[in-house]
Amino acid sequence: MDKIKRNERLGAMTRILLDTPNRIHTLNEFCAMFGAAKSTVSEDIDLVSASFDRFDLGRIETVAGAAGGVRYRAMPSPEKVSRVLGGLAEQLSEPGRMLPGGFLYTSDITSEGSTAQAAGEILAAQYYDSKPDFVLTMETKGIPIALMTARMLDVPLVIARRDSRAYEGSAVKINYIAGGAGERIETMALARRAVQPGQRALIIDDFMKGGGTLKGMVDLMREFLAEVVGVGVMISTARPEVKRLEGVKSLLVLEGFDLETDRAIVRPSAEFC
Amino acid sequence: MDKIKRNERLGAMTRILLDTPNRIHTLNEFCAMFGAAKSTVSEDIDLVSASFDRFDLGRIETVAGAAGGVRYRAMPSPEKVSRVLGGLAEQLSEPGRMLPGGFLYTSDITSEGSTAQAAGEILAAQYYDSKPDFVLTMETKGIPIALMTARMLDVPLVIARRDSRAYEGSAVKINYIAGGAGERIETMALARRAVQPGQRALIIDDFMKGGGTLKGMVDLMREFLAEVVGVGVMISTARPEVKRLEGVKSLLVLEGFDLETDRAIVRPSAEFC
Numbered sequence: 141m142d143k144i145k146r147n148e149r150l151g152a153m154t155r156i157l158l159d160t161p162n163r164i165h166t167l168n169e170f171c172a173m174f175g176a177a178k179s180t181v182s183e184d185i186d187l188v189s190a191s192f193d194r195f196d197l198g199r200i201e202t203v204a205g206a207a208g209g210v211r212y213r214a215m216p217s218p219e220k221v222s223r224v225l226g227g228l229a230e231q232l233s234e235p236g237r238m239l240p241g242g243f244l245y246t247s248d249i250t251s252e253g254s255t256a257q258a259a260g261e262i263l264a265a266q267y268y269d270s271k272p273d274f275v276l277t278m279e280t281k282g283i284p285i286a287l288m289t290a291r292m293l294d295v296p297l298v299i300a301r302r303d304s305r306a307y308e309g310s311a312v313k314i315n316y317i318a319g320g321a322g323e324r325i326e327t328m329a330l331a332r333r334a335v336q337p338g339q340r341a342l343i344i345d346d347f348m349k350g351g352g353t354l355k356g357m358v359d360l361m362r363e364f365l366a367e368v369v370g371v372g373v374m375i376s377t378a379r380p381e382v383k384r385l386e387g388v389k390s391l392l393v394l395e396g397f398d399l400e401t402d403r404a405i406v407r408p409s410a411e412f413c
Numbered sequence: 414m415d416k417i418k419r420n421e422r423l424g425a426m427t428r429i430l431l432d433t434p435n436r437i438h439t440l441n442e443f444c445a446m447f448g449a450a451k452s453t454v455s456e457d458i459d460l461v462s463a464s465f466d467r468f469d470l471g472r473i474e475t476v477a478g479a480a481g482g483v484r485y486r487a488m489p490s491p492e493k494v495s496r497v498l499g500g501l502a503e504q505l506s507e508p509g510r511m512l513p514g515g516f517l518y519t520s521d522i523t524s525e526g527s528t529a530q531a532a533g534e535i536l537a538a539q540y541y542d543s544k545p546d547f548v549l550t551m552e553t554k555g556i557p558i559a560l561m562t563a564r565m566l567d568v569p570l571v572i573a574r575r576d577s578r579a580y581e582g583s584a585v586k587i588n589y590i591a592g593g594a595g596e597r598i599e600t601m602a603l604a605r606r607a608v609q610p611g612q613r614a615l616i617i618d619d620f621m622k623g624g625g626t627l628k629g630m631v632d633l634m635r636e637f638l639a640e641v642v643g644v645g646v647m648i649s650t651a652r653p654e655v656k657r658l659e660g661v662k663s664l665l666v667l668e669g670f671d672l673e674t675d676r677a678i679v680r681p682s683a684e685f686c
Contacts, residue, residue: 144467150420151461154427155470160527173468188424194417195446197428243580247604251556251572253564254433279553280572283524287557291526299524299553307516331520 144174149184157188157200157212162268162294166209185210196220198261213268214261214292224258225391225408232375232406238397244404250346250374251284259391260288262412263344263372266389267293270369272342274298274335276361278328278353282345285374289344298341300330300360309333312363316356317384319349328356330364337365348376348390351383358385375406417447422457430461430473430485435541435567439482458483469493471534486541487534487565497531498664498681505648505679511670517677523619523647524557532664533561535685536617536645539662540566543642545615547571547608549634551601551626555618558647562617571614573603573633582606585636589629590657592622601629603637610638621649621663624656631658648679 153170170181189200198214216224228249237245249255263285272293277286278300290297301308308331318326335341343357354371361368376383376390391412395405426443443454462473471487489497501522510518522528536558545566550559551573563570574581581604591599608614616630627644634641649656649663664685668678 146420147423147460148464148467150423151427151464152468152470154424155431155465155468158428158431159530187420191421191424192428194421195425195428197425239580239582241580243582245580245582245604245606247572247581248569248607251560251570253560253567253570256560257432257564280556280574283553283556284560284570287524287526287529287560291530294526296521297524297526297557299520301553307512307514307518308520309512309516309518331518333518334520 144176146180146184146187149174149176149181150188153181153184154188157210160294161212161214161292162264164203164207164209164211169209213265215265216258216261221262221412222408224262225412228255228259229392229406229408232392232394233403235402237404238402242397244375244394244406246346246375247281250281253284256284256288259285259374260290260292262391263289263389264292266372267342267370270342271340272369273339275342275344276300276335276357277344278357281347282373285346286344289342289372293342295342298330298334300328300357303327303329312360314356314360314363316352316359318352318356323350323352326353326356328353328360330360335361335364335366339364339366340369341366342369343371344373346374348373348383348388350380351385351388354388355384376409417449419453419457419460422447422449422454423461426457427461430483433567434485434487434565435537437476437480437482437484442482486538488538489531489534494535494685495681497535498685501528501532501647502665502679502681505665505667506676508675510677511675515670517648517667517679519619519648520554523554526557529557529561532558532647533563533565535664536562536662537565539645540615540643543615544613545642546612548615548617549573549608549630550617551630554620555646558619559617562615562645566615568615571603571607573601573630576600576602585633587629587633587636589625589632591625591629596623596625599626599629601626601633603633608634608637608639612637612639613642614639615642616644617646619647621646621656621661623653624658624661627661628657649682 167178167181196217274296275286275290276298287297310332311329313329315325341361358368372389375392377394390409440451440454469490475483547569548559548563549571560570583605584602586602588598614634631641645662648665650667663682
């Protein structure tokens, strides 16, 4: 193999780090791949890291110690977070998104890949230190954002279902109080084998109104003897002010609807501005 | 701003291209960002492209013409496809994945971010030329793979539901024949506003047995006057041999179960080997 030049290494190294967010790569791995000395690879990493810092593209971090190496975390800057959430609030405030019954049409936005990715990056950045073992969501609309959050954290995604399907094997089922138009009892189920006792759960969903579904997920984790280390959503409603669950981080707040202009009033959450 | 060196540009440019798969960036965009001449940026792109080729990391393609520029497509090589599918087949053949009723436990694999990403890259590569306007899937288990396929193609994901929920507005509902334990009539629904007449749909799901659900999605698209340009799944079963839908591309084939070793027999599809 020809000697590989720095110019060639930089693009390849960037690609590999970005493809495995939050996963630590040893310098030796890159040394072997490029046939380069550790000091050389280390300089390469500094270059990529400086370039990411300069253009607000995320962090390339060096982790010291025996299990050390280098990893990529998206870690969007406050300016980027504010820009992303501002853009989302604007999209959600477009006329025509109001649905009968005080609902907001969000499916096209929550299931758009680059939006889910951007939301996932912001949410993941809140929970690196909580070291979750997995992300839990409830089908259906939260899945894209939860998946991207899980991918950024490099942990599996676990999806609770409305009913336990035959093809998931034995399951734990709970009842919970769902909000919406009048309170009602609903069921959520999760495959027994999906979660191990003592694991740390990060709960992510797209929307919170009363907080009933999120509270249900917390209760479900209790059945599995798992610890909930955080709860994050993309949008929460300003009303009711008191939710069934406290400490939920929300990217956006739905203040209400302006009936005259046929628009939802959505703004970035105070804690993200 | 200091003059930005090539070493700094390469990492940043790679990051930006990877973050927006299949989206064309003009050279002017990078010229403005880096304060560099077009010829310089063009050389940068050649360097990243060569490095990606050399290490099998995807393609950085230059697109000629008025709407031209540069874009990233994952386009895994046959060797990489074979390695990824071989690894998936092995994981799915682990003992203990057989469930009562001839089902296979796949949820942990299909909802794992990097697996969904890898499957999405392989599926997307099959359909760039079909130019879909969106990816359609049916809740729930196909969502992660469909989302990643959509993200690779830079098109939206559209999710059909088992029932039309109040918060999605007016919906089109159809009945379809689902397989599984005995045939039965099921319902799928999709928000009226999710698809426009004349749009091109790529249907992606995690699993095909009889093909009833996929056929349902094809029928649903007919109601919307949308054209189905392809159908892809992660796993299909070898039996029944005749499916309700032809021309489905499957990454993996579930041949059956070995009751003695408590293992599923899964292999990469012939067309991907």
